[in-house]
Amino acid sequence: xxxxxxxxxxxxxxxxxxxxxxxxxxxxxxxxxxxxxxxxxxxxxxxxxxxxxxxxxxxxxxxxxxxxxxxxxxxxxxxxxxxxxxxxxxxxxxxxxxxxxxxxxxxxxxxxxxxxxxxxxxxxxxxxxxxxxxxxxxxxxxxxxxxxxxxxxxxxxxxxxxxxxxxxxxxxxxxxxxxxxxxxxxxxxxxxxxxxxxxxxxxxxxxxxxxxxxxxxxxxxxxxxxxxxxx
Amino acid sequence: xxxxxxxxxxxxxxxxxxxxxxxxxxxxxxxxxxxxxxxxxxxxxxxxxxxxxxxxxxxxxxxxxxxxxxxxxxxxxxxxxxxxxxxxxxxxxxxxxxxxxxxxxxxxxxxxxxxxxxxxxxxxxxxxxxxxxxxxxxxxxxxxxxxxxxxxxxxxxxxxxxxxxxxxxxxxxxxxxxxxxxxxxxxxxxxxxxxxxxxxxxxxxxxxxxxxxxxxxxxxxxxxxxxxxxxxxxxxxxxxxxxxxxxxxxxxxxxxxxxxxxxxxxxxxxxxxxxxxxxxxxxxxxxxxxxxxxxxxxxxxxxxxxxxxxxxxxxxxxxxxxxxxxxxxxxxxxxxxxxxxxxxxxxxxxxxxxxxxxxxxxxxxxxxxxxxxxxxxxxxxxxxxxxxxxxxxxxxxxxxxxxxxxxxxxxxxxxxxxxxxxxx
Numbered sequence: 098x099x100x101x102x103x104x105x106x107x108x109x110x111x112x113x114x115x116x117x118x119x120x121x122x123x124x125x126x127x128x129x130x131x132x133x134x135x136x137x138x139x140x141x142x143x144x145x146x147x148x149x150x151x152x153x154x155x156x157x158x159x160x161x162x163x164x165x166x167x168x169x170x171x172x173x174x175x176x177x178x179x180x181x182x183x184x185x186x187x188x189x190x191x192x193x194x195x196x197x198x199x200x201x202x203x204x205x206x207x208x209x210x211x212x213x214x215x216x217x218x219x220x221x222x223x224x225x226x227x228x229x230x231x232x233x234x235x236x237x238x239x240x241x242x243x244x245x246x247x248x249x250x251x252x253x254x255x256x257x258x259x260x261x262x263x264x265x266x267x268x269x270x271x272x273x274x275x276x277x278x279x280x281x282x283x284x285x286x287x288x289x290x291x292x293x294x295x296x297x298x299x300x301x302x303x304x305x306x307x308x309x310x311x312x313x314x315x316x317x318x319x320x321x322x323x324x325x326x327x328x
Numbered sequence: 329x330x331x332x333x334x335x336x337x338x339x340x341x342x343x344x345x346x347x348x349x350x351x352x353x354x355x356x357x358x359x360x361x362x363x364x365x366x367x368x369x370x371x372x373x374x375x376x377x378x379x380x381x382x383x384x385x386x387x388x389x390x391x392x393x394x395x396x397x398x399x400x401x402x403x404x405x406x407x408x409x410x411x412x413x414x415x416x417x418x419x420x421x422x423x424x425x426x427x428x429x430x431x432x433x434x435x436x437x438x439x440x441x442x443x444x445x446x447x448x449x450x451x452x453x454x455x456x457x458x459x460x461x462x463x464x465x466x467x468x469x470x471x472x473x474x475x476x477x478x479x480x481x482x483x484x485x486x487x488x489x490x491x492x493x494x495x496x497x498x499x500x501x502x503x504x505x506x507x508x509x510x511x512x513x514x515x516x517x518x519x520x521x522x523x524x525x526x527x528x529x530x531x532x533x534x535x536x537x538x539x540x541x542x543x544x545x546x547x548x549x550x551x552x553x554x555x556x557x558x559x560x561x562x563x564x565x566x567x568x569x570x571x572x573x574x575x576x577x578x579x580x581x582x583x584x585x586x587x588x589x590x591x592x593x594x595x596x597x598x599x600x601x602x603x604x605x606x607x608x609x610x611x612x613x614x615x616x617x618x619x620x621x622x623x624x625x626x627x628x629x630x631x632x633x634x635x636x637x638x639x640x641x642x643x644x645x646x647x648x649x650x651x652x653x654x655x656x657x658x659x660x661x662x663x664x665x666x667x668x669x670x671x672x673x674x675x676x677x678x679x680x681x682x683x684x685x686x687x688x689x690x691x692x693x694x695x696x697x698x699x700x701x702x703x704x705x706x707x708x709x710x711x712x713x714x715x716x717x718x719x720x721x722x723x724x725x726x727x728x729x730x731x732x733x734x735x736x737x738x739x740x741x742x743x744x745x746x747x748x749x750x751x752x
Contacts, residue, residue, distance in 0.1 A: 150653075157678065157752075185652045247672055249683035249692055280694040283679035285752065313749025316631075 145171050146186050152193045159286075159320060161197035165219065166210035168194045173215055176233070180240035188241070192254070195237040199258035200286060203227030203234070234258040235265060249281040257290045270294040277307070285315035292321070379460045380491055388496025391489050395667040400444065403451030405500050414657065414665075420444045443477040443731065446556045449584065452501030456576075456583055459494055461567045466490035468720070469730075472559050474533050475550040481730030482715060483667050506575035506583070509596075511604045519605025526592050528602075531558035536611030554588035565607045573603040617717040622702060622710055623740035625747040632678050632752050635745045638738045640675045643728045648675040661729075678752050696746060703746055709739050 148171030155164035168175055168190045181188030198205060204221030211219075218226035238255040245251045253276055259269025273291045276282045282291065292307035311321035389406065392398070398407045400416045412418050422428035423437045424445050453462065465472075467490045469480035485493075520537075523529070529540020531554050544555045564573060575582065577599040580589035594602075644661075651658035653676070657665075664670035672692070673685035684694045695705040702710070712726030712733040720726065726733070745751070 153677075185656070189652055247686060247690070247692055250679050253679075253683075279684075279692070280696055281682065281684050281692060283682035310749070314752055316752045 143186070145190075148172070149186050149190045149193065153189065156193050156197060159316075161200045162206045163210070164193050165197040165201075165205045166207040168197075169207065169211050169215050169219070176217065179236060181237070181244070191237050192241055195234040195241075195258065196254050198230050199234040199238070199254075199261050202261060203230035205230070228262070231258065231261050235262065249276055250283050252276060253281075253283050253287045257287055260290045260294055266294065266297075270298070282310070285311040285320060288314065289321050380463045380494075382459075383463075383488070383491030383493070383495035385492070385496040385499055387489075388492035388494070391493050392496060395483055395485065395493070396665055397450070397493075399666070400447045401450045402447070403449035403453075403500075404497065413655070416444050417447045446476065446553045447478075448473075448557055449586070450497055450500075451586075452504070452584060454498035454500050454502030455504050455506070456501065456572055457498070457567055458569065459498055462494040462498065463487070463490045464566075466493060470718070471716070472563055473557060474535075474560050475544060475558065476556045477732055478730050481666065482720060482725060484725075485667065506571045509571045509574045509600065509603075511570045511600055511607070514597075514600040514604035516601070516604045516609050519601035519603070520609065522594070522598050522602050523605060526594065526602075528561075531555045531589075532561050533558075534561035534606070535614065536562050537609060554590075557588060561606050562611060568607075570600075570603050570607060573606055574599045577602055619710075619714050619717045619719065620736050622706060623736055623743055625744040626740060628744070629748060629751070630741050630744040632681075632745065632750070635741050636678075638741055639734065640681065643731065643734065644675040647729065648673045650674045650676045650680065666729075682750065696750070706739065706743060706746070709734055709742070 148167055152164045152167035152171070155161075155167060172187060172190045175187065175190050175194060178187065178191060181191050198219070202221075204227055205219045208216065208220055218229045221227040221230055235255070235258045238251070238258050242248070242251045242255045252272060256269045256272035256276070259265040259272065261269075269290070273282065273287060273294065276287070277291055282288055288307045288311035292304045292311060295301075295303035295307055308321055312318040315321055392404060393407055396410070398404050398410055399414060402417075412422070419428060420443070426435075426438075428437075465480065466483075467485055467487055469482055471479045473479075524541055527540075527542050529543045531544060531552075532540070533543060534540070544550065544552075544558075550556050559567075568576075572583065574596070576589065577592070577594060578596065580587050580591060645659075647659040648661040648671075649658040651663050657663055658674060660666045660668050661671055662674050671685045673695075674680040674683070681695065684692050687693045693704070696703045698704075700707070707724050708727040711721045711724040712728065714721055715726040716733050728734070
């Protein structure tokens with residue numbers, strides 16, 4: 098037994114060295130770890146790009162917790178940024194996390210999908226965590242909007258996030274109303290947020306119109322009901 | 329469909345000739361057999377002066393870069409080379425060869441980018457074409473090549489700019505125009521027989537005359553470059569003079585290096601007979617093409633997924649993409665290009681379709697706001713049908729730009745989706 102073990106060690110060592118050497122040789126052609134990682138022509142897409150594309154799809158499908166979890170798994174340091182950096186993929190990831198967090202009112206059910214050390218405040222177990230998370234959403238979406246002033250999606254998503262906090266609700270309402278007036282609200286979620294804001298203002302007929310648009314646009318009209326965060 | 333397009337082109341050209349330049353009226357519709365053709369550059373320049381006024385080549389050079397002619401066309405002198413990812417033809421060719429990026433992307437893209445793999449080179453333009461025709465074609469493009477799906481796009485170009493560009497492009501090869509050949513005594517009927525014998529119809533069509541035997545198939549997508557690039561000979565009398573037609577027939581490579589037009593053995597007399605047929609035979613008027621009406625909504629629900637598959641993903645998003653997922657270049661309809669300013673129109677997701685476009689004043693507007701009672705997006709798609717029928721709408725640019733109009737069935741899906749409240 099001991100003899101066999103002795104024989105295995107060099108073999109493992111040899112294998113490990115071979116893999117390391119292969120990786121080193123391979124890495125010469127790449128711009129790895131945060132760069133383009135382009136290995137033309139066979140493999141060009143980075144796992145982050147694929148992961149973020151997948152998170153965007155989950156966001157579109159209304160799977161906000163899944164979308165946020167995917168982003169945190171793929172780019173664990175995403176929450177360290179205060180504004181999108183030059184890297185478009187990280188910017189897209191930040192948008193997904195910020196929008197998902199806002200739509201879940203700062204309370205992400207991601208404990209089973211994300212390792213403990215990445216939980217930070219994302220679970221929103223305490224009120225202050227939820228506030229912190231919503232503030233993150235607003236901060237990031239504001240930064241995205243600043244870079245894309247004429248982008249109705251960026252504007253609407255910021256409006257939604259602003260509407261989730263008392264201190265910024267009126268700003269969010271104005272933003273969403275302006276877009277709605279020009280038929281530029283891009284999602285049923287935005288119409289739902291607008292319906293809630295109009296209701297809070299006592300505008301029952303306006304609320305009804307916004308809810309009608311939400312139901313017409315939504316795959317599942319359930320998301321238009323008050324208090325329904327995740328479809 | 330191709331016949332439909334060919335007919336459309338004829339109408340377009342006739343429209344262009346009647347509404348385009350004064351020169352058309354002065355010069356007449358076509359050269360005749362007895363005309364002493366402008367066979368040298370001096371004579372050609374004189375002909376130019378008598379028709380469209382010449383443009384400014386220096387300005388033309390800048391405009392060629394502004395309109396990004398070299399994103400599709402090869403053979404333009406002294407323009408900055410364009411990166412492969414922005415070069416339509418090069419990029420599409422690489423995709424079709426499976427070499428552009430990883431296999432999954434190539435396979436996915438091959439379904440939708442099969443066009444623009446062959447685009448005519450603009451090399452030695454001055455040797456080959458009539459200046460007036462180039463100016464007219466730039467401002468009022470039409471489908472010239474029946475087997476090629478894309479057409480020259482209708483750009484936002486003034487007549488003056490077209491003259492400048494044509495002047496610049498025609499500098500190349502101007503001094504090497506073929507020697508003057510007159511068609512005196514050439515036999516039109518013999519020309520037709522010779523064209524059949526030499527199987528010109530294998531690649532070329534000539535609408536308005538009896539179809540050639542061995543005509544190329546009209547079903548399915550053509551992939552043979554020679555057939556794709558073969559012009560409809562109906563238009564030869566507007567584009568070329570007798571000298572250039574004869575030179576093309578006798579030695580195609582001398583007219584355009586690398587042309588897929590084969591060298592077919594023939595005498596000069598035979599070439600003159602064929603040229604006489606191409607330039608002088610009587611052409612039947614093209615059948616009138618009706619512009620279809622905007623379809624009524626279907627009696628069923630239509631989801632965004634269905635519309636995206638048939639319309640947005642298949643055709644639109646390539647030029648109206650999201651720069652964040654396309655390395656900063658969302659395409660000419662999004663981040664700008666081909667002389668168009670950035671419109672910020674991204675048709676790659678549900679939200680972005682709802683988010684509209686930037687108007688001329690830079691204000692964002694909905695695609696679904698009414699344009700004379702028709703949502704803007706539908707007006708653009710229907711305008712392409714009108715363009716194909718030779719009736720371009722000066723206020724609405726037809727979409728998809730430079731590609732065949734969408735089938736009415738696909739537009740009907742969009743009509744239904746809009747009528748149902750644009751569900752996700």
